[in-house]
Amino acid sequence: MARILVTDDAAFMRMMLKNILTSGGHEIVAEAENGEQAVEQYGTHAPDIVTMDITMPVMDGIQAVRAIRAKDPNAKILMCSAMGQQNMVMDAVKAGAKGFIVKPFDSTKILNEITRLLNA
């Protein structure tokens, strides 16, 4: 079981991720609507794993990954983005993301990636 921070600007996508992750036995410790909130919530809750959208207002997901990893070099962050082109994946990995899932995703893929990151 992982303690997870869900980050997405779309309320619908946060709802779907929460449903999938809780059905897999995980706990959602906080939600964030943009990268800036994710950085704040990471400091408050110290989650095991963060799911991170990329295209968001205020602060995008790549910037948020850099900010979180600057605070905690061991942070485990899974990108969940509609932007799947190679340069975007490379930017996320360079920033410190540990996984990348392209939307639309299915629940099995999400849960498998969470398990992989938890055991990494």
Place this chain on the structure above:
Amino acid sequence: MSTTISENDVLDSALSAVATVIPLSMRPHHKPLLVHGSYVQASMGVLIAVIGELQGRLVLDASAATFSDVAEAMYGVTLEAEMLESFVGEIGNMVAGNAVSTLSNLGITVNISPPTVLVGETKIAGFQRGVHLPLELSNSGEMNVVWMTDERK
């Protein structure tokens, strides 16, 4: 890297993205229509700005009932009100993100804005020209895909 791309290339990328993201069979109503000066959506839609080597806006619009059917087909959930609007934004994000990946494979580097959800009859103006393709989704009504090329300064 500089690559020439036509409006039809962009529309093709968007259509391929719609077909990839939305698990309903679909077919164009008719050939793409040219749009000059403004476009009016009737009910509900999402606008995504595209920036970079290609500049413009992608709009998907349909009725609330059609978007609700798409949500049911994709996630098995019935949505309404604000959660449906959020889903509409996310559909725009997914379609534009997928289209951008296709364009990236053609050598075009672009980025997309967060989605702007449009509710109610809305006129969109201030673009150079556009192309509009109405799609018929199986048993779920019509969805319009519109690409608008930004005016050059």
